[in-house]
Amino acid sequence: MDNDFKVFAGNSNIELAKKVCDYIGIKLGDIEVGRFEDGEIKVIINENVRGKNVYVIQSTPPPSDNYLELFIILDALRRASTEAICAITPYYGYGRQDRKTRGREPISAKLMANLIVASGATRFIAVDLHAGQIQGFFDIPSDNLSAIPLFADYFISKNISDVVVVSPDVGGVARANSLASRLRAPIVIFAKRREKPDEIARMDLVGEVKGKNAIIIDDGIYTGGTLINATKILIEKGAKKVYAAATHGIFCNHSLKKLNDSPLEEIVITDTLKIKDNDNFEKLKIISVAPLIGEAIKRVQEHSSISELFK
DSSP, X not given: OOOOEEEEEOSSOHHHHHHHHHHHTOOOOOEEEEEOTTSOEEEEEOXXXXXXXXXXXXXXXXXXXXXHHHHHHHHHHHHTTOSEXXXXXXXXXXXXXXXXXXXXXXXXXXXXXXXXXXXXXXXXXXXXXXXXXXXXXXXXXXXXXXXXXXXXXXXXXXXXXXXXXXXXXXXGHHHHHHHHHXXXXXXXXXXXXXXXXTEEEEEEEESOOTTOEEEEEEEXXXXXXXXXXXXXXXXXXXXXXXXXXXXXXXXXXXXXXXXXXXXXXXXXXXXXXXXXXXXXXXXXXXXXXXXXXXXXXXXXXXXXXXXXXXX
């Protein structure tokens, strides 16, 4: 592998960036990301990056300062004469508005892609984008890594019998199929109807779960409403135990406590986002995506296939 590259990180998830660097076997780049006295973001790159390939790891959940940090870091690196800059957003914020569903709506996911490219990125990597088409919003090489193999390895290690994989909506069927094929399990699907974002009007289950251990798989957990409703329905339909697995743990409005107090057996997420006080929730299990991101960086440097990671 060509070792003439560096990895930097913003403030959103430095712990993950350090794990990625430990996996690769390099030190995290020396960068200061702070604030001026008026609150504006201040970035200083403290080492030479001229002519080097550079990777910036920065998840972009709310607040929007996480995106601003990313934009300003990318701009600083571009102006420092780097050879190439890869923006890595383990969690890609503003991804839920990925199309127009009615008049006078923005396509925020496309806007963020434009801003990342305009700031200086020449390559983009994310983990489990909310919608696959977001990858096409980038006019630079882009990769959408999948945490499904990590979840599959975890559940296989638990040696759970009579498994059925559950998609919480029709849009997640491909994700559920991917996990089910690795676990050699059938799938069932929830058909849900929303009155407005984050509020479920109705959920109908398609498939049989009686006597099964159900694993609900999704890209992210926001309010937890879908998971809690789905869990209750699955248990009513005869499921023995219900597990939840999602790449991104956003956990709005104290939803993690609600999920921890729910009938769920376990809540499995990755460390794309920092989870505060995670030791207080005994049902929460966190799997690191650092090896996944680290391997992607190594393969970019080696000019080898990233898609081979998922076969």
